[in-house]
Amino acid sequence: MGSESLTAATPMYAASIAKQVVGVLLARQVVDGVLDPEDTLGMYIEDLPAWAMRVRLRHLLHHTSGLTDAVAVASDAGNPDVLDELRRTSELITEPGSAYRYSNVGYICLAEVVSRTSGRPVDHVAADVFATLGMDSARMGGPIPAGLSDQARPSRTVGDGGLWLSAGDLRRWNDAMNDTALGKAVHGLAETPGVLDDGTPLDYAWGVRVFEHEGRRTISHGGSWPTWSAKAVRQPDVGASVAILTTSEDADAITAVSLAIVDRIAT
Numbered sequence: 001m002g003s004e005s006l007t008a009a010t011p012m013y014a015a016s017i018a019k020q021v022v023g024v025l026l027a028r029q030v031v032d033g034v035l036d037p038e039d040t041l042g043m044y045i046e047d048l049p050a051w052a053m054r055v056r057l058r059h060l061l062h063h064t065s066g067l068t069d070a071v072a073v074a075s076d077a078g079n080p081d082v083l084d085e086l087r088r089t090s091e092l093i094t095e096p097g098s099a100y101r102y103s104n105v106g107y108i109c110l111a112e113v114v115s116r117t118s119g120r121p122v123d124h125v126a127a128d129v130f131a132t133l134g135m136d137s138a139r140m141g142g143p144i145p146a147g148l149s150d151q152a153r154p155s156r157t158v159g160d161g162g163l164w165l166s167a168g169d170l171r172r173w174n175d176a177m178n179d180t181a182l183g184k185a186v187h188g189l190a191e192t193p194g195v196l197d198d199g200t201p202l203d204y205a206w207g208v209r210v211f212e213h214e215g216r217r218t219i220s221h222g223g224s225w226p227t228w229s230a231k232a233v234r235q236p237d238v239g240a241s242v243a244i245l246t247t248s249e250d251a252d253a254i255t256a257v258s259l260a261i262v263d264r265i266a267t
Contacts, residue, residue, distance in 0.1 A: 008167045011137045011145045012245040013154050014230040015223025017170070018140065018163035019107045020190070021126055023061060023206030024182065025114045027189040034117050037061065044113045045083065051092050057113065059096045060106040061206050062194030066092035067105045078156040082108050097197030100204070104160035107207070111159025122158060130169075133176045138165035151247060152226040161223065167245045174234045174241035177219070191219060191236075213259060216266060220258075224251055233258045240265040 006012070029035050035044075041060065042052030051066075059065040068089060082105060094101060111122040118125050123140040130138040141158045144151060154161060165173075180187040190206040203211050208221045216235045223230040227247055231254050234241035242261045244254055 005147075006247070009137070010148075011139075011164045011166050012148070012230070012247075013144075013151070013161075013223075013225060013228040014163040014165060014170065014232075014245060015154070015161045015225045015228060016104075017221055017223040017230050017232050018159065018161050019207035020177075020221055020232070021129075021140065021163060021173075021207070022107055022110050022114065022122070022159050023190045023208065024177075024186065025122070025125055025129070026057070026061070026110060027186045027206055028182065029114070029117055030189060031183065031185045035113070041065075041109055041113070044116050045109065047087055048083075049087070049090060051089075055092070055096045057110070058194060060103075060110050062202055062204050063100055063102045063106060064097050064194065064196060064202075065103060065106045066094040066096050066098070066101065067103045067109075068093055069103050069105050076156065079108055079112060079158055082157060083112065099196070100202055104157070106160075108157050108159040123162075129182070130165075133172055133181060135165060135169040135172050137169045138163070138173075140164075151228060154225045154228065161225065163223075165245075167243050170230070170232055170243035170245060171241060174232055174243055178234050178236040178239055178241055214263060214266075218262070222251060222255065224249065229254055231255060231258045233262050235262060235266055238266045 037058040039057050040053050041055040042048055055065045114122045114125055126140045141162045191210055193205045193210050194202045203209050208219050210219050217237055218235050220233040229246050229248055231244040240262050242258045244258055
């Protein structure tokens with residue numbers, strides 16, 4: 001399928017925008033009393049080295065876990081492969097909570113926590129939420145949609161990426177988040193930025209960045225993989241949202257365009 005054939009209804013790869021889906025799924029479990037952000041990774045994933053009992057879920061959420069990302073680079077790796085590699089990892093790069101270090105592996109681990117606490121694969125849990133929000137094209141994991149086989153095949157991991165959906169459904173997701181469609185408590189958690197263990201504030205919440213842009217609270221995240229790029233930007237206080245899915249790899253241009261559009265909507 002050529003780029004001229006793409007429409008707002010074409011399912012495309014959203015890469016790291018999947019992280020905010022995982023963040024929302026975890027926030028729902030926290031609100032329901034299933035788990036606590038202070039729980040450790042070792043409580044949920046078996047046979048990890050001793051360091052897993054020092055890594056708390058909040059460390060994973062805010063990218064302060066100290067986990068290496070080297071195990072996630074293989075394009076044919078799946079979540080079980082990543083966990084097996086972690087079981088062979090003797091130590092962390094930094095002490096949990098001491099430094100911000102963006103980690104795809106951390107969100108793969110969080111997706112696995114969702115699976116274990118719900119008793120179902122994370123893609124099934126996400127599918128229920130997508131159905132509730134009317135996102136018919138959205139799914140976590142699976143093959144490239146028919147007609148897009150000329151694009152690069154993403155990794156098989158889910159949680160750090162793995163999200164397929166149309167631009168229309170990404171907009172539906174943004175609007176649902178702005179409208180607190182899953183409950184104010186859930187959205188309040190998911191949009192709360194973290195801190196380092198010494199209290200230093202971060203701008204990273206539960207799979208999204210939260211910052212001020214032109215005096216307005218802005219919640220955003222991008223995603224990229226060779227031949228795929230995505231951007232979701234929203235400003236809940238003014239009801240603005242922008243969803244971009246593209247085969248371009250110019251992340252800076254996509255960010256600039258998304259902010260320019262949201263400025264136009266908000267003003």
